[in-house]
Amino acid sequence: MSDASINTQASTNEAGFGDYFALLKPRVMSLVVFTAAVGLLAAPGYVHPFVAFCAILFIAVGGGASGALNMWWDADIDHVMKRTQNRPIPSGKVEPGEAMAIGVALSGFSVVMLGLATNFVAAGLLAFTIFFYVVIYTMWLKRWTPQNIVIGGAAGAFPPMIGWAAVTGGVSVESVLMFTLIFMWTPPHFWALCLFMKSDYKDAGVPMLHVTHGRRSTRNHILVYTLLLAIIAVGMAFTGVGGPIYLATSLVLNALFIIGAVAIWRRSEEASEADGFKREKSFFGLSLLYLFLHFGAILAESALAPYGLGGW
Amino acid sequence: MSFRAEHEIHKRRFGRNLGVALVLVGFIAIVFGLTVVKVTRGDYEPENSVMTN
Numbered sequence: 001m002s003d004a005s006i007n008t009q010a011s012t013n014e015a016g017f018g019d020y021f022a023l024l025k026p027r028v029m030s031l032v033v034f035t036a037a038v039g040l041l042a043a044p045g046y047v048h049p050f051v052a053f054c055a056i057l058f059i060a061v062g063g064g065a066s067g068a069l070n071m072w073w074d075a076d077i078d079h080v081m082k083r084t085q086n087r088p089i090p091s092g093k094v095e096p097g098e099a100m101a102i103g104v105a106l107s108g109f110s111v112v113m114l115g116l117a118t119n120f121v122a123a124g125l126l127a128f129t130i131f132f133y134v135v136i137y138t139m140w141l142k143r144w145t146p147q148n149i150v151i152g153g154a155a156g157a158f159p160p161m162i163g164w165a166a167v168t169g170g171v172s173v174e175s176v177l178m179f180t181l182i183f184m185w186t187p188p189h190f191w192a193l194c195l196f197m198k199s200d201y202k203d204a205g206v207p208m209l210h211v212t213h214g215r216r217s218t219r220n221h222i223l224v225y226t227l228l229l230a231i232i233a234v235g236m237a238f239t240g241v242g243g244p245i246y247l248a249t250s251l252v253l254n255a256l257f258i259i260g261a262v263a264i265w266r267r268s269e270e271a272s273e274a275d276g277f278k279r280e281k282s283f284f285g286l287s288l289l290y291l292f293l294h295f296g297a298i299l300a301e302s303a304l305a306p307y308g309l310g311g312w
Numbered sequence: 313m314s315f316r317a318e319h320e321i322h323k324r325r326f327g328r329n330l331g332v333a334l335v336l337v338g339f340i341a342i343v344f345g346l347t348v349v350k351v352t353r354g355d356y357e358p359e360n361s362v363m364t365n
Contacts, residue, residue: 016324017331048349054342117346 015093022088023071023099024064024106031291032063032159038295039163039178042241042302047167051117055166058114059159062126065106066133066155072099073138080204083197103134118166125165129158143205146212153186154179160295174241181236181294184229188222188261189287195219195264196277196284219265222283226261230254233294241298243311249297253290260286 036059040052047055071078071089075096078084088094107130115123137152145151157179164175194201194210195218201208210218233254237247260283267279304310350356 014321014324015328017328020328020331048353050345050349054346057342113342 013092015088019088019093020102023068023094023102024061025067025070026064028067028156029060029064031156033060034292035178035182035295036060036159036163038299038302039160039175040166041163042174042178042298043164043167044240045167047118052166054117055114055122055163058110058117059126059162059166061106062110062114062130063159065103065110066130067103068099068106069103069130069134070138072096072103073134074142075099077204077206081200083200114162114166119169121169121171122162122165125158125162129155129162132158143207146207146209148207149190149209150187153183153190156186157182172240174239177232177236177239178241178295178298180232181229182291184225184232185287185291188225188229188257189284189291191218191222191225192264192280192284192287195272195280215269219267223261223265226257230258238312240311241301243301243304245300245304245310246294246297249293253293256286257283257290 033056037056040047040055071087074084075089078087079090084090089096089099107127111123111127111130114126133152133155137148137155141148141152160178160182161171161175164178165171168175191209194208195215202211209221233250234247236242237250260279263279264283272280301310
């Protein structure tokens with residue numbers, strides 16, 4: 001092998017800054033940033049704008065760190081699944097050990113910095129979130145039980161609670177309800193994705209519900225969880241973070257979400273195959289809008305409160 | 313005078329180093345900003361008893 005061939009090999013595989021940034025799962029991070037920001041802004045009390053900015057940044061970094069640790073642990077699965085084959089580790093740009101080192105370092109950094117910037121209740125919640133996502137979900141549940149996404153979804157539901165705790169220094173009914181909203185939203189959101197991603201999880205040997213219990217059962221589960229979600233989402237309108245704007249938004253979105261879930265429940269596999277999973281894909285798209293608008297409405301209620309318009 | 317042709321890998325390494333440098337500068341700015349906010353807000357003022365002694 002000549003020097004020239006070594007250089008060529010290195011140039012195609014050596015990671016750029018963007019590859020390390022991709023380890024932090026920027027798309028997931030955007031959801032973390034948004035929900036944490038809403039939790040922080042809706043909380044009663046005052047926090048300096050710069051401290052608020054730092055708190056959201058450290059929560060995002062903590063979320064990113066757990067994403068890097070997830071990629072390190074799941075590199076074998078990511079290598080098999082089409083959706084994840086281009087991630088930095090399976091594509092050979094970042095070594096698994098590097099991802100682990102970055103994940104561990106950023107986890108410690110984000111927890112300590114959040115504690116120093118705000119309080120150690122928020123920092124403790126962030127540490128628990130990272131632990132839950134990496135150890136409970138990634139290392140344990142994901143490859144063991146078809147309920148992986150149900151229980152593991154808790155990790156993605158913590159950011160608004162952390163944002164709330166950053167201001168108040170504690171946990172309250174409202175912050176737990178924001179947690180519950182994301183917790184109940186995650187299964188129907190993810191199972192809809194599973195229905196049209198088809199064989200990816202099966203090939204990787206991940207026991208997702210549609211792999212272990214069949215697609216009919218997955219459709220049933222989507223409907224049941226959507227109905228339970230609607231009760232919680234609409235019920236939140238009558239708590240401290242709700243109000244008429246939230247109630248109107250929630251009623252419309254939950255009506256649309258239930259219509260979508262019923263349509264998925266009534267469909268046969270043949271009908272779904274025939275139109276390329278059109279209904280399932282639109283339900284998945286709606287689920288993203290659903291969460292964004294619910295938290296947007298909570299934010300609107302909180303922003304209008306000083307003018308006597310938000311809340312009840 | 314250039315001693316060797318610039319390879320794509322050098323650009324990538326420069327981008328990586330620049331990224332790390334910017335992250336470090338950002339971290340310094342954040343620590344400085346947090347310090348200013350917390351000190352001006354009085355988070356680290358000594359207790360009254362200490363001040364009177």
